[in-house]
Amino acid sequence: xxxxxxxxxxxxxxxxxxxxxxxxxxxxxxxxxxxxxxxxxxxxxxxxxxxxxxxxxxxxxxxxxxxxxxxxxxxxxxxxxxxxxxxxxxxxxxxxxxxxxxxxxxxxxxxxxxxxxxxxxxxxxxxxxxxxxxxxxxxxxxxxxxxxxxxxxxxxxxxxxxxxxxxxxxxxxxxxxxxxxxxxxxxxxxxxxxxxxxxxxxxxxxxxxxxxxxxxxxxxxxxxxxxxxxxxxxxxxxxxxxxxxxxxxxxxxxxxxxxxxxxxxxxxxxxxxxxxxxxxxxxxxxxxxxxxxxxxxxxxxxxxxxxxxxxxxxxxxxxxxxxxxxxxxxxxxxxxxxxxxxxxxxxxxxxxxxxxxxxxxxxxxxxxxxxxxxxxxxxxxxxxxxxxxxxxxxxxxxxxxxxxxxxxxxxxxxxxxxxxxxxxxx
Numbered sequence: 001x002x003x004x005x006x007x008x009x010x011x012x013x014x015x016x017x018x019x020x021x022x023x024x025x026x027x028x029x030x031x032x033x034x035x036x037x038x039x040x041x042x043x044x045x046x047x048x049x050x051x052x053x054x055x056x057x058x059x060x061x062x063x064x065x066x067x068x069x070x071x072x073x074x075x076x077x078x079x080x081x082x083x084x085x086x087x088x089x090x091x092x093x094x095x096x097x098x099x100x101x102x103x104x105x106x107x108x109x110x111x112x113x114x115x116x117x118x119x120x121x122x123x124x125x126x127x128x129x130x131x132x133x134x135x136x137x138x139x140x141x142x143x144x145x146x147x148x149x150x151x152x153x154x155x156x157x158x159x160x161x162x163x164x165x166x167x168x169x170x171x172x173x174x175x176x177x178x179x180x181x182x183x184x185x186x187x188x189x190x191x192x193x194x195x196x197x198x199x200x201x202x203x204x205x206x207x208x209x210x211x212x213x214x215x216x217x218x219x220x221x222x223x224x225x226x227x228x229x230x231x232x233x234x235x236x237x238x239x240x241x242x243x244x245x246x247x248x249x250x251x252x253x254x255x256x257x258x259x260x261x262x263x264x265x266x267x268x269x270x271x272x273x274x275x276x277x278x279x280x281x282x283x284x285x286x287x288x289x290x291x292x293x294x295x296x297x298x299x300x301x302x303x304x305x306x307x308x309x310x311x312x313x314x315x316x317x318x319x320x321x322x323x324x325x326x327x328x329x330x331x332x333x334x335x336x337x338x339x340x341x342x343x344x345x346x347x348x349x350x351x352x353x354x355x356x357x358x359x360x361x362x363x364x365x366x367x368x369x370x371x372x373x374x375x376x377x378x379x380x381x382x383x384x385x386x387x388x389x390x391x392x393x394x395x396x397x398x399x400x401x402x403x404x405x406x407x408x409x410x411x412x413x414x415x416x417x418x419x420x421x422x423x424x425x426x
């Protein structure tokens with residue numbers, strides 16, 4: 001029986017080491033290395049031998065195990081202290097509660113099999129069920145808890161302190177109510193361990209509920225940040241629209257007065273005052289320069305936006321070939337959302353790439369639909385997950401019964417946006 005217990009302890013330590021390292025590396029999105037497992041297994045073995053040598057039981061060996069996992073996470077994986085602490089506590093929290101649940105079943109049911117050959121396979125089955133329960137709980141935590149690696153999740157203290165409290169309560173239960181020797185069973189014992197089984201199952205459920213609430217909190221904070229970003233973008237786009245309207249009124253007034261200007265210029269030329277005529281012509285040219293746009297698309301709001309955005313694209317070759325239909329059938333605000341987000345992403349991608357940088361924007365009209373294409377240079381790194389900008393572009397496309405396609409190939413990123421630009425029905 002001693003050899004069998006030694007085998008079970010070795011299996012428990014090896015399985016716990018593998019599960020803990022896998023859980024921490026997944027939670028922090030760090031690459032798994034073989035020496036992490038070896039170092040942690042060595043630390044756990046040393047702690048186990050020390051506990052047996054000095055008859056240490058209860059909270060102290062478990063706390064030492066948490067510190068060992070913290071050291072591997074902090075020094076080996078390079079995780080921040082708060083992240084390493086939370087990951088180590090959660091790993092042991094789950095394994096200890098899972099152990100307590102299986103131990104409750106063993107203490108309630110296994111005493112009747114003392115002396116029977118069935119005891120050995122039952123103990124192995126209990127060990128396997130312990131690992132299965134740990135894997136299921138680690139998987140659930142991985143789905144509920146966002147990555148807490150270098151991009152630290154906000155307000156991690158909301159998780160750390162409840163987890164430590166429940167963890168301490170579980171260690172107290174294990175120390176007070178369990179022994180690792182199987183004794184005779186009675187109805188009272190079965191009832192006690194049944195109550196402990198329910199209590200520990202509720203502890204695991206409480207952890208999952210806490211993580212679910214935390215996940216919702218993080219989603220709420222992200223949604224709030226996205227809403228603030230949209231609000232800021234909307235404010236900037238209102239400025240574009242206001243400026244476009246002001247430019248339109250100025251151009252309208254200039255066109256209204258152009259006959260008068262031409263009359264003055266004609267009079268100067270008739271009198272032979274060529275110098276004054278040239279000066280007057282330069283003034284007219286200066287006024288017309290202030291009213292013109294570097295890019296002509298047929299929509300003054302888009303013209304202003306292109307001029308401002310692409311004016312910041314220094315060192316980037318820009319080619320614009322767009323002619324928006326009039327009437328367009330699209331709201332100016334939606335056009336601002338589309339072009340602003342597409343240009344911001346294109347300029348950022350160009351700045352992160354090496355070599356020649358290029359942005360090419362074109363439009364192709366087919367019936368009631370217009371295909372906008374944004375092509376820009378980018379690095380060869382994989383595309384990041386879709387952010388708020390691309391989501392906003394998709395929302396505009398869906399509003400106008402269109403579609404969005406993005407692809408990366410050969411150092412170029414292509415964004416195609418199909419829109420229904422038919423004028424609204426009268």
